[in-house]
Amino acid sequence: MAPFVILRAVFGYLFLVLMVRIVGRRPGKQLTPFEFVLVFYLGGLTLTGMVGTEASLTNAVTQILAVALCHYALAWLRFRYDAFAQILDGTPLILTEKDQWRSETMSRMRIQDNDVMDMARAQGLSSLDKVDTAVLEAFGEIAIIPKEDKEKS
Structure with a gap:
């Protein structure tokens, strides 16, 4: 038994x-x-x-x-x-890069652009053109990398 x-x-x-x-x-x-x-x-x-x-x-x-x-x-x-x-x-997956959604990756992971933009807005980024890259981390969180401000450089 x-x-x-x-x-x-x-x-x-x-x-x-x-x-x-x-x-x-x-x-x-x-x-x-x-x-x-x-x-x-x-x-x-x-x-x-x-x-x-x-x-x-x-x-x-x-x-x-x-x-x-x-x-x-x-x-x-x-x-x-x-x-x-x-x-x-798993490995991190790129969701958006150079102002383009990776729709195949997002569809496969069942993530909508609103999910990504919610995380971007939480970091004070109001639109996709202010996001350099969005990454779905292996542990499930969406990481947002903002574009660098050219005026600050």
């Missing part, structure tokens, strides 16, 4: 990491998708251990330890291999 519980916990964790990578980067601005899954999955495992059909402390602890070890292994792989980190976390 215990090996099945461990395998179910590991499979669920890896499946959720994959789903968050497929679904997108917008679940949280400060958490990476990798961390987002860990927080919610461990909470779910804890709840299952308390009220689920297999409500035993042993099963809950075993599942949580299995996921913690799995998370540790993925974190180690991310640290050790840059390619693995890019697969899990």
Whole structure:
């Protein structure tokens, strides 16, 4: 019974990491998708251990330890291999550059120009012609790089 519980916990964790990578980067601005899954999955495992059909402390602890070890292994792989980190976390994506929207990238990430302009306005930039580059960071936040004021140079 215990090996099945461990395998179910590991499979669920890896499946959720994959789903968050497929679904997108917008679940949280400060958490990476990798961390987002860990927080919610461990909470779910804890709840299952308390009220689920297999409500035993042993099963809950075993599942949580299995996921913690799995998370540790993925974190180690991310640290050790840059390619693995890019697969899990993604890379920054350019959304606008030289007054042009990268509509294919924005469409793929399900971001509208209003999302980008909201971030620009938060930095005091009122229009696209004042934005040099907009970047969707790997952790989901949109970074705005303003054009340099030629009068200040």
